[in-house]
Amino acid sequence: MAASGSTPTSTSRVPQRITDFSPGLTAAFVREALHRAIDGIGPLTPARVAAEKQLAEHRGRVTRAIHGVIDNHVRYAGAQGFVTNLGGLATLPVAIPTNVTGLALVQCRMIAAVAHLRGYDLDDPRVRNGVLVCMLGEESVAELVRAKKIPAPPMALATAPVYDPTNDLVISTEVAGHLVQRVAGKKLAGTAARRVPLIGGLVGMGADGYLTWKNGRYAERELLPLARR
Numbered sequence: 001m002a003a004s005g006s007t008p009t010s011t012s013r014v015p016q017r018i019t020d021f022s023p024g025l026t027a028a029f030v031r032e033a034l035h036r037a038i039d040g041i042g043p044l045t046p047a048r049v050a051a052e053k054q055l056a057e058h059r060g061r062v063t064r065a066i067h068g069v070i071d072n073h074v075r076y077a078g079a080q081g082f083v084t085n086l087g088g089l090a091t092l093p094v095a096i097p098t099n100v101t102g103l104a105l106v107q108c109r110m111i112a113a114v115a116h117l118r119g120y121d122l123d124d125p126r127v128r129n130g131v132l133v134c135m136l137g138e139e140s141v142a143e144l145v146r147a148k149k150i151p152a153p154p155m156a157l158a159t160a161p162v163y164d165p166t167n168d169l170v171i172s173t174e175v176a177g178h179l180v181q182r183v184a185g186k187k188l189a190g191t192a193a194r195r196v197p198l199i200g201g202l203v204g205m206g207a208d209g210y211l212t213w214k215n216g217r218y219a220e221r222e223l224l225p226l227a228r229r
Contacts, residue, residue: 044105072110103211110212114185115127118217126157129157129171135179138218140178151169
């Protein structure tokens with residue numbers, strides 16, 4: 001009897017330990033990910049560069065360039081999702097922060113590139129807040145605005161008459177919590193699949209790729225065109 005009950009007991013403790021796995025995934029982490037995604041880090045070129053490359057490849061056609069940006073970043077997200085979901089429960093302390101970091105960088109860069117193509121100034125802190133809020137996804141944004149947990153949707157934040165610095169912490173905190181919840185929830189839901197490394201990796205690839213595609217299309221709909229500088 002003790003042996004048969006051991007697995008549920010250990011598994012049931014995992015949700016309580018999620019926050020222990022990610023103590024550094026805070027508002028400050030989200031801001032740093034945003035800056036690095038926009039300015040570039042390692043093999044990832046700055047968001048502006050990625051956007052302009054797609055614009056050149058698509059001969060100045062902005063809509064096609066946006067779709068190219070989204071497609072590329074869906075592949076990036078899928079690749080890191082595959083790698084960070086190969087382990088089992090024992091790898092969660094490493095896998096969750098790594099997956100959150102990778103997903104944050106990829107989605108920040110993608111949405112920032114979309115914003116640039118739509119004529120937004122990525123150096124403007126209002127625009128950076130709009131980029132972060134896009135990462136929450138359309139449904140979550142609507143719920144958080146109704147609950148007055150965030151001040152406005154992405155477009156309204158990016159084009160606000162004045163910059164309100166108090167929004168920075170509020171938005172970054174919501175995005176950090178959202179990312180950890182999404183990634184940790186996905187890993188717990190896929191625990192059975194993760195017992196087989198290849199299947200776990202494929203599940204992670206599909207989930208992260210789909211979420212990135214969904215948020216990219218949301219950014220495309222939400223960030224309406226401005227006059228390009």
